Amino acid sequence: MSLSTTQVPRAFREDFVRTGYRAPNLTAKQCLASLFECHNETANVWTHLIPTLFFAALAVQCAVVDEKPRAWPMVVFVAGLVVNTGCSTVAHLFSTMSVRSRHICYYIDYSGISIVGLTVSIGYYYYSFPLGGVALRNRYISGSVFVGALACFLSCGSRHYRVDAWQKSARTASFGLCYAYTTLPLLIRIAWADRWEFILVGHVAHVALMIAASFVYTAKVPERFWPGRFDLFGHSHCLMHILFDFSILLQFVCVRFDMENREGMTQWPVPTYNELLLPLFMLIAMNFTIIWYFISRMSPRKERGAKSFEKRRKRLSSWQEHFNFRAM
Template sequence: MWTEQQTEKGAELRIISHHASGVVRPSLSVPHLSPSAGAPLPSLPPTVRDVDVPPLFREQFILSGYRPVDLSWRCYVLSLFQIHNETLSVWSHLLAAVYVLVRFLMFTGPEGQGFSVDVSSLPLVLYVFSAVTYLKLLVAALQFTLLHSRADAPLALFFLEHVGVAVYQYGCALALCLYSSDTGWTQSMLGQIFLPVVAVVVWLSCIICCYTDLHFHRPYLWHRRICQVVPMGVAYLLVISPVTHRLASHNWTNTSTLPLHFLQVALFLLSAVFFSCPVPECFSPGRYDIIGHSRQLFHILLSICTLVQQEALFEDFLWRRQALVREFGEERLLLACASFLGLTLCCVMTALVIKRRTHVQLLQEGR
């Protein structure tokens, strides 16, 4: 493992060797814009190699394409239009968030068959809100983790990312429970206690993931992967249970929604593989720095997964909306929607408490 002294010394040797050989590594930043020419945008510093950024920001087997640390807000906003190793990940979520919102607005037209915000459609509205929130928080975490040199700033953004995932998971659970479940699952023991159990599991998953980021520092060991994959995997299997029951007990040819649900499950499982395993970059470090590394594939697949699930829920909503109030009752539907707000508040408060504890811990460590 590099010490700070070795890192600085290695960086100096690399700079000297580049100047001595006359070879200049091509910059991946946007072209320089001179303020004297009246350019509206400032120039961005070129991307750097892994040894030029603190270990907190390095990804295993990704050797280049990193943005320098401790830049201004403006620089990180403008880096949206810069080629670096997070560019495709950021834009996949950003475009997905825009698509989710635009597609929902389109659905509220004639396609929604008289769609209006009432007790039967409120869970769908909350699902769309949770999807957009989660995608935007992921964009923020990917785009602004390098904003400050303070060690607790990136962790705070990672905590927000976990909050977004938890809120999205519960938004999915709420919509799938009410729109995508069948009578057999709804009347089962799991169906009767589904939302309270999901709320507890999702909240615990958020807590565990936040504490994992707090206690495991890079270079990450396999312990961190297990501590994050297991709670999120358990939460996902529970959230998706209304769909898996329906997939297992119904004929897929009778509806167009089940193939969409199956595709969503397959995409999520595939994204989980890339989240857990650094492939393909582990086979050729440095080759997939900009395009094709596992973190990037994970985010792209996750974005597509969200879009597919939204389409499936739109069709399920049209299928169930007429009988929804009769089957569940207005009070139960309103209580279910209120639980979404309660879960969101609990996750946000949890992230704030852990962030405060992180700041105290870093002060005690003198970091």
């Protein structure tokens, strides 16, 4: 049974979405069962669950088919896409267990976004980096670790702003900074290009799709103009997921093309396990520390408030059923 916006605590509501909410304080088993129910998170879950399975199969294929060290960054690149969409799937599926669990789920989601920023940087570093640019290249991966951790910290903190619009804007700005840094080599490569190649058009296209996804997410389009009409499907978060999915798919195609066609043009060293995994482990450790920090500062007052709200809602429903029965 889906609920209206007046039947759920404020922490579970979305602006301009009036119906389709799941009941708060569900168990993990009930959240899993809701995967096959119709509510306002159904589209959000499936638009990232399907890409997770797709990219997981793709990562296995990349690891099995091409075992050369030259292909290792591609495996890391695709694995990052799996982590990103997988964390998002978990966040949207289990976010209604409690207020505390909702925050933790989205902390993990933000960590997944910062991790994919690093793994994409690794893919760009070995396959799509502009010829030359040695000064940027020497600091690019370490900078990705720092920017990714900063974006995770700012996004986790944004969940506790009092104004919802500030939350969305802060998250978009923090991950926009991360994405801008990650995309910097592509922008330099495009600016230095003597002629426009087909693959550069592909790179521009996936960047444009990501910008469109960010705009839709922040502007809350289309539900801002038609509140209640896109409660279940077609709301801004769903559209953002779809645009994001096409963006990362095109991004993978472009980076794969660069791997296969620029090998003889670049003089990059053969990657080692330490060069690939050490920055990744550093970022994971930093994100874990950030998540633990925000969890430790979480007040139990909001949790008690959500539970008391649910008790009042159930009591009111029982009274309504009682009086309806008496009226009959």
